[in-house]
Amino acid sequence: MSRTCPRCQGTVEDSAVFCPSCGSPLGAVPPPPPGEIPAPPVSTPREEAPPVERGVFKRVSLLVMVLLSVVTLGIYSGVWLYLRREAFNRLSPTIRLEEPLVWGVLGLSVLNAAFSLSDAACRFGESSFLSSLLSLGSFVLMVVVAFRLRAMLRDYARRRDPSSLAAEQVARSGLWTFLFSFLYIQHHLNRLIDAGLVDTPPN
DSSP states (O other), X not given: OEEEOTTTOOEEEXXXXXXXXXXXXXXXXXXXXXXXXXXXXXXXXXXXXXXXXXXXXXXXXXXXXXXXXXXXXTHHHHHHHHHHHHHHHTTOSSOOOOHHHHHHHHHHHHHHHHHHHHHHHHSTXXXXXXXXXXXXXXXXXXXXXXXXXXXXXXXXHHHHOTTSHHHHHSSOOHHHHHHHTHHHHHHHHHHHHHTTSSBOOOO
């Protein structure tokens, strides 16, 4: 059986969670029309696959992320990662987000903000070598972690959607991962939430 994508009106399979034509999240399979008796499922013998543990993530506006990053001089990026480290590690059984990486991002973001404030207070208009080195180290580590998170999201989507459509649509751009880092990851987390592939915390 098939259904229609609400955005592009293309035909998609019932089991698909992303439209193969426009990439829009489709959400859950709609119920049958009133009065129509759904066809009974056909049971075929198959090997039971291990259950896929679902992550729990909070939807965050990208504009809010940008504003918080500016106001906190970049510290929010480390806090964002720290608060989601356990949820990310539930996404993939093979790809892990190690604690040293998390604490490295958080620590460098705090140090970088502290040195930026000290430069502004003590030597306004000058850029210290140490502050520049910290900024570079923080950027490089964030990019490394962002690519790790991208791999975890794609592995999770690949195991959640047997049609592989989700894996093709989730975080497929390495360039955008490099340029936008955690913003790009949160954008695709929001898409997974819209598609019903990850859970949100209870209110």
